[in-house]
Amino acid sequence: MSGKDIRILIKYYRHIGVEEDKLYEKIVNYLKKIYSDYPEPIYQNFINRIIITSKKYNLIISEPVPFRKNELEKIRTLKNYRLEKLLFTILILSKYDFIMKSKNEDYKNDYNNYTLNLKDSTVLRFAKISKKKDEDLFHELILSGLMKHVRGGGFDVILFDRDDTSDILFYVEDINNIWSYYKPYCEICGIEIEKRNNRHSLCNECYKINYKKSQLEYIRKKRGFVEQ
Numbered sequence: 001m002s003g004k005d006i007r008i009l010i011k012y013y014r015h016i017g018v019e020e021d022k023l024y025e026k027i028v029n030y031l032k033k034i035y036s037d038y039p040e041p042i043y044q045n046f047i048n049r050i051i052i053t054s055k056k057y058n059l060i061i062s063e064p065v066p067f068r069k070n071e072l073e074k075i076r077t078l079k080n081y082r083l084e085k086l087l088f089t090i091l092i093l094s095k096y097d098f099i100m101k102s103k104n105e106d107y108k109n110d111y112n113n114y115t116l117n118l119k120d121s122t123v124l125r126f127a128k129i130s131k132k133k134d135e136d137l138f139h140e141l142i143l144s145g146l147m148k149h150v151r152g153g154g155f156d157v158i159l160f161d162r163d164d165t166s167d168i169l170f171y172v173e174d175i176n177n178i179w180s181y182y183k184p185y186c187e188i189c190g191i192e193i194e195k196r197n198n199r200h201s202l203c204n205e206c207y208k209i210n211y212k213k214s215q216l217e218y219i220r221k222k223r224g225f226v227e228q
């Protein structure tokens with residue numbers, strides 16, 4: 001058994017409600033069952049360390065969800081960070097749903113795109129977006145043409161191709177923190193930035209260049225005004 005396997009086992013025990021102070025004992029008992037000569041003292045620190053480091057995640061997705069280049073490009077066409085983050089969340093949730101369901105051989109779906117059947121409020125919670133008054137982000141997504149609501153069917157079709165084979169940018173491994181995987185980015189050059197400023201979302205470089213440009217513009221205008 002590798003450290004990775006032990007980590008999964010610990011998460012499983014947590015998931016079924018084993019308390020923190022019982023985890024070590026549970027793991028050791030398990031290992032002793034498989035390896036009759038398990039040298040407990042040698043691995044004690046190792047196991048304890050995994051117990052601590054595996055705490056960071058409440059519930060791991062049993063299947064990591066890949067996020068692809070084409071998907072990012074499509075999402076960014078929205079040019080509205082809140083909407084983009086919402087669509088990203090919907091996409092990841094629906095892809096996760098698809099991955100889990102398609103493990104079942106009987107699973108059939110008439111759509112070539114991803115579908116999602118969750119309440120709007122639940123999706124907003126996953127996206128960590130609080131609804132503003134008189135705002136309907138879901139309606140805006142449908143207007144954008146990247147999502148479709150199926151009348152009577154009670155679910156949304158997310159218009160992203162299931163056969164997309166473009167490069168995988170990263171995997172979403174923690175379903176409780178999907179929102180944290182969609183990073184703000186510079187509006188000019190597109191690189192990821194740590195935080196969005198209220199007034200602008202530019203990286204430091206572009207901000208400097210932009211600032212210089214606007215200064216020059218200002219001087220030019222002023223001069224032009226004087227020379228007239």
Ligand SMILES: [Zn+2]
Nearest residue numbers: 186189203206
């Ligand atoms: Zn930039």
